[in-house]
Amino acid sequence: MSDHGSGSGDGAAYAAPLGDVPDVPRPSAAEEARTLVASTTVAALATLSDDGTPWSSLVRFATLPEGAPVLVVSTMAEHGRNLVREPRASLCVAAGGDGDPLDRGRVTVAGAVRRPADDAALAAYEAAVPSARGMAAYTDFSVWVLDVDRVRWVGGFARMDTVSAADYAAARPDPVAPAAAAALSHLNADHADALLDIARALTGHPDATHASATALDRYGIGLRVTTPRGPASARAAWDAPLTSPDELRAASVELVDRARAAA
């Protein structure tokens, strides 16, 4: 389900590919959502205040293996009192970066909080937020797990989707994400020629004059391509989905080899 038009964002945005280009796998909305939530420990929490006002506040959080966020909040704060009275809540997590934040990804995970039955949630929180160690021992602090029943992911303008709770829980954060920013910088700084070869041979832009990498994920690489027909967004897939950042280098070499063999 898409709003504001159905553009994929990563597909060719202005100049269309010349000829047939095979479909390229990309992360599902559930995978994008899980990856975003796993990328940070800072989020905006919405709770319901006793005067009926939805209350927006800043929190830190951890994520359990199935994607449920963990909060540790004080009843001295309004959001803490709100959760005691009304368990329904949501968290918005936004991708960092430069430029307009509305051009970047964000996700809202919504559901109801509950007190965890064991110590795993608190352990996850204290691992994710070391400065909070010992805080749960204060009587005004409580540990909460948000059981997610609704997920809305926005990848940027005109790229968004609703994700089912089951798909969200089943998806895995992108294993490449922690290394993606550094790898992108390296590719763009040192391998512009290889990126151009990929754009020309594998993405339907044989007349490309420049290409830079804009995204890296477990399935492939996103490119911004310059052509005489205008700019284009393009995407090329790794030989197989990656399961670790350690595989990025070999996958990149294979992709360039494939592009040069096809040229």
Place this chain on the structure above:
Amino acid sequence: MSDHGSGSGDGAAYAAPLGDVPDVPRPSAAEEARTLVASTTVAALATLSDDGTPWSSLVRFATLPEGAPVLVVSTMAEHGRNLVREPRASLCVAAGGDGDPLDRGRVTVAGAVRRPADDAALAAYEAAVPSARGMAAYTDFSVWVLDVDRVRWVGGFARMDTVSAADYAAARPDPVAPAAAAALSHLNADHADALLDIARALTGHPDATHASATALDRYGIGLRVTTPRGPASARAAWDAPLTSPDELRAASVELVDRARAAA
């Protein structure tokens, strides 16, 4: 009203001043809140979804002269549909920077949205968010003004206050704020000796061995001081409140002169 103890945060945190130190004016909570809201155009919005879930989302906003936030949102997005049905909402604005975001300032402004009566709100939004120009012409976008009736400011751990709507509206954003980060860097890089003289002569730490500037506002300068008795937070006031960043240089010179005359 203070929670988590009543420490001012900017007062001496560990090593107490030696002897009497005059009270130093500092920004009011209302001024801190207005300054934070004026510092950015990115916030987390909380609205109420039709299933009763408080819904957290990322928005950009502008601020009217009396401090009321302006939003332009689409009914294709859940927060846009929520505002049509339920006008109560709040915005959380967080200070940027490095380190733990819970150590920095944030503010929640809560109230009810209304459609503005004239074009001033849209003009303010388009000035603050140039990429949104023309967006309000789409039929799914609406302009909203949040009439603020409740404000909660948190300056960091153990420094927080509730601000009345009248005080929030009457307060003015700190005129020095846009220049504060650059001025702090300059003072710390080039004027460590002057900062140490200020800490020794004016803040009750005559045995200080190092001082760095941590905050600059219309009323004065915050310092992190090292002493043989332990670290301390301290504050020194300008000769008179500043009304423009242009006055920072002369005020700093006067403060150093005063410190050296008192030594």
